[in-house]
Amino acid sequence: MASLKPIKLYSHKTGPNPWKVAVILDELSVPYKHEFQEMSAIKQEPFISVNPNGRVPAIEDPNTGIILWESGAIIMYLIETYDKDGKISYPSGPEKYYEWQWMAYQISGQGPYFGQAVWFTRFHHEQLPSARERYVKEIERVTGVLDSWLQKHDWLVGDKCTYVDLMFVPWAKTAHTTMGDFIDFQGKYKAYFAWMEKLEGRDSVRKVFEEKAQVAQ
Amino acid sequence: MASLKPIKLYSHKTGPNPWKVAVILDELSVPYKHEFQEMSAIKQEPFISVNPNGRVPAIEDPNTGIILWESGAIIMYLIETYDKDGKISYPSGPEKYYEWQWMAYQISGQGPYFGQAVWFTRFHHEQLPSARERYVKEIERVTGVLDSWLQKHDWLVGDKCTYVDLMFVPWAKTAHTTMGDFIDFQGKYKAYFAWMEKLEGRDSVRKVFEEKAQVAQ
Numbered sequence: 251m252a253s254l255k256p257i258k259l260y261s262h263k264t265g266p267n268p269w270k271v272a273v274i275l276d277e278l279s280v281p282y283k284h285e286f287q288e289m290s291a292i293k294q295e296p297f298i299s300v301n302p303n304g305r306v307p308a309i310e311d312p313n314t315g316i317i318l319w320e321s322g323a324i325i326m327y328l329i330e331t332y333d334k335d336g337k338i339s340y341p342s343g344p345e346k347y348y349e350w351q352w353m354a355y356q357i358s359g360q361g362p363y364f365g366q367a368v369w370f371t372r373f374h375h376e377q378l379p380s381a382r383e384r385y386v387k388e389i390e391r392v393t394g395v396l397d398s399w400l401q402k403h404d405w406l407v408g409d410k411c412t413y414v415d416l417m418f419v420p421w422a423k424t425a426h427t428t429m430g431d432f433i434d435f436q437g438k439y440k441a442y443f444a445w446m447e448k449l450e451g452r453d454s455v456r457k458v459f460e461e462k463a464q465v466a467q
Numbered sequence: 468m469a470s471l472k473p474i475k476l477y478s479h480k481t482g483p484n485p486w487k488v489a490v491i492l493d494e495l496s497v498p499y500k501h502e503f504q505e506m507s508a509i510k511q512e513p514f515i516s517v518n519p520n521g522r523v524p525a526i527e528d529p530n531t532g533i534i535l536w537e538s539g540a541i542i543m544y545l546i547e548t549y550d551k552d553g554k555i556s557y558p559s560g561p562e563k564y565y566e567w568q569w570m571a572y573q574i575s576g577q578g579p580y581f582g583q584a585v586w587f588t589r590f591h592h593e594q595l596p597s598a599r600e601r602y603v604k605e606i607e608r609v610t611g612v613l614d615s616w617l618q619k620h621d622w623l624v625g626d627k628c629t630y631v632d633l634m635f636v637p638w639a640k641t642a643h644t645t646m647g648d649f650i651d652f653q654g655k656y657k658a659y660f661a662w663m664e665k666l667e668g669r670d671s672v673r674k675v676f677e678e679k680a681q682v683a684q
Contacts, residue, residue: 303572303612316561320571327564344533347544354537354574355520362579374601380591381598395520 256281260300260308262289263465266420267321267361268307269458273416274325276454278332282309286465321417322357326350329413338413348407352414356421363388364421368428386432389425393435397442404445411449419449423459473498477517477525479506480682483637484538484578485524486675490633491542493671495549503682538634539574543567546630555630565624569631573638580605581638585645603649606642610652614659621662628666636666640676 257275261268261284268284275282291297293304301308301319308319314331318324329339340346367385370378396418399406406414426435436443449455474492478485478501485501492499508514510521518525518536525536531548535541546556557563584602587595613635616623623631643652653660666672 302616303576314560316564318564318568320568320575322571322575323564323567326567327560343531343544347533347535347540350540350543351535351537354539357571358537358539358574358579359520362575366583370598374597376597378595378598380593381587381595384591399519 254281255312256283257312258283258285258310260285260287260292260297260306260310262287262306263462265306266424267305269462270321270417270420271307271309271324271328272458272461273419273454274328274338274413276458277338277413277416277452278328280328280332284465320357322353325413325417326353333413338411338416340408340412345408349412349414352406353417356414356417360392360418360421363392364425368424371428386429389429390433390438393425393433393439393442396445397439400441400445411452415445415449416452416455419446419455422446423450471498472529473500474529475500475502475527477502477504477509477514477523477527479504479523480679482523483641484522486679487538487634487637488524488526488541488545489675489678490636490671491545491555491630493675494555494630494633494669495545497545497549501682537574539570542630542634543570550630555628555633557625557629562625566629566631569623570634573631573634577609577635577638580609581642585641588645603646606646607650607655610642610650610656610659613662614656617658617662628669632662632666633669633672636663636672639663640667 257280259268259271259275259282261272263286272282272284287297287306292301292306297308298304300310300317303319305319307321307324308317309324310317311331316327318327333339334341339349363385367382367389370382370385374381396406405411425433435446450459474497476485476488476492476499478489480503489499489501504514504523509518509523515521517527517534520536522536524538524541525534526541527534528548533544535544550556551558556566580602584599584606587599587602591598613623622628642650652663667676
């Protein structure tokens with residue numbers, strides 16, 4: 251889609267969520283440019299005029315004039331606008347609704363709880379083992395739900411990789427890095443792990459996470 | 468929509484999320500029937516064949532054959548299927564995308580974090596003041612984001628009440644009840660509180676929460 255103007259992706263060098271959007275943009279061959287933000291900057295003007303919630307990602311799409319925040323909403327917008335051929339989505343139900351279901355599960359069930367596990371492992375100002383344990387268990391539970399589904403299905407929806415499979419990658423990678431000492435992902439969740447390896451082998455994921463590793467240095 | 472068969476709503480007598488779906492069904496005059504589940508039952512068969520994540524709400528719609536879980540996905544499905552006249556939604560962008568944005572914020576930013584505040588206040592097996600404080604502060608932050616938006620807008624999207632306004636009601640009501648001793652919602656977040664009073668005054672919300680109060684007894 252070379253005739254498109256690049257989408258501005260308000261991003262962060264280490265946080266997982268903006269990179270979720272980058273993978274989808276790369277899959278759809280939509281040009282984009284990261285606008286990296288400091289954590290301190292996103293909670294004040296001018297950024298909170300873009301996103302009053304003070305979080306990344308957010309996008310500005312000069313091709314449509316849309317400004318949008320929340321990764322789930324951004325990705326659904328990109329799919330509806332730039333995936334009319336259904337490269338990584340199904341255009342109608344019931345698969346479209348199942349995609350929404352797994353999208354909602356990723357943003358409400360994976361992201362927030364995986365984030366709390368990382369918080370109580372790395373960032374909380376006092377050690378609270380029972381709080382950390384609560385969220386480590388939740389990572390195991392969510393991973394187990396995915397694993398049980400993937401024991402019977404190659405992909406979350408239909409018979410191809412869709413955007414909802416890809417949405418789970420960034421937080422899964424963060425969990426593998428941060429929680430690998432506590433959770434045996436490869437040994438306990440074999441179907442999940444094989445699915446994640448397929449996803450990590452895709453050109454889009456490889457390319458985007460190579461860039462993430464470079465900018466994080 | 469009297470010719471429709473009732474939707475089966477897998478529900479819970481006290482948890483907030485199924486009642487979010489009930490409000491939308493009532494707004495759209497779609498017939499439905501609660502199928503109340505015990506917390507212990509939703510983590511095993513037969514329910515996990517409906518929802519492998521072991522959570523309510525889930526729905527079975529005999530009019531379309533769809534079985535779906537995750538409240539955000541269920542509500543988007545109901546809107547697309549049963550709100551073609553746009554009673555509580557906008558059928559196209561940019562308002563449609565803004566609705567998705569606030570929907571995503573409700574399910575990923577309000578629900579999970581408000582839930583953690585309730586957990587560490589009422590249910591965790593040891594007192595962890597700094598964990599509870601983390602989530603009480605997050606309720607204040609999210610409420611402040613809504614309040615700042617509502618100081619300048621009557622509704623979250625466009626110039627009418629849409630499904631995304633209504634989605635915030637159940638967790639807000641739970642927070643007012645559970646956290647009212649810690650947070651002065653009415654005094655500190657006036658625009659938010661006035662919006663919530665408008666929403667709580669709607670026929671759908673009054674009716675659904677009267678039923679919730681009755682079944683919780």
